[in-house]
Amino acid sequence: MKEPVIDKRAYIASSADVIGDVTIGPMCSIWNHATIRADRDTITIGEGSNIQDNAVIHEEKGLPVTIGKYVTVGHSAIVHGSYVDDYSLIGMHATIMNGCHIGKNCIIGAGALVTENTVIPDDSLVMGVPAKVVKKVSPSQKAHFKENAMRYVNEAMELLGD
Template identity: 40%
Template sequence: MTLHRPDVSIISINGKTPKIDDRAFIAPGCRIIGDVVIGPESSIWYNCVVRAEVNRIVIGARTNIQDGSVIHCDGPAPGFPDGFPTLIGDDVLVGHNVLLHGCVLKDRAFVGLSATVMNGATIEGDAMLAAGSMLTQGKHIESRQLWAGSPARFVRDLDDAAVMGMRMGVAHYVENAKAHAAAIAQS
């Protein structure tokens, strides 16, 4: 991945510069700003914004942030002296047009299309927030649970097939990112 492409903005602010692993895929149209770390084989898809000027954002290995998603964080506030960083683990699936704000997604979490996850919320590994849902501040989705709605509520436990499907999705996006990187390099 080349950080000096004219179709991607990598911006330092407040003395912080994004740290992006050379094996990560950053698609055209992305804006990555400030105290951001992106791990190996992760993919940030077309027209995403990852902005960390008031706190930090960490994205682990093999995680995908799909097209049009926005990731932000929150700085210190009364009652919250550390603010709310956004911490995303390894092998996480984040659907198209998702908003992640000051939340924690543990390894192997899943966030469906157009969902919102707010400050202080946590999604454990092998858990899923359904498409279009809003996980409000401070809520916690336990491992192997599906939550849906706005505000999101527990729906049911996930079976082995659902968990395996999420893991297959991670592998698909790692390979798909390689194909897109090759296509961009040839264009």
């Protein structure tokens, strides 16, 4: 099994598990009890993204996971075998099933279930079980995405002593 490649400017909590063919970019933060496991395909986490407490990121053979830049994956969320584009927010306890593509600047609401092979267009607010696009995100919500991600970047850099 391949070893993770973790940028020296990334923060990984001591209780987090990062296993296998995982690449974690600069200024990322992986928080307490998060699990990122790539034993059959790859997982790539882009610059400034944060994976919060108890979240699970897992691939499937033939279905790698890519998490773009400045993405927030909330507490206890699951991203499985899918692509999440830049500046999106995956809410607490949301589940993204295999083969999904989450566009840029999206909010996946807390507890939402995005079923297999769903494509979510850029700038979408998604809620429900099963998840549905309910409206476009507002300009003020878009501005909040990077602000939220930067809060975690700043906290991680402080913990790293940068």
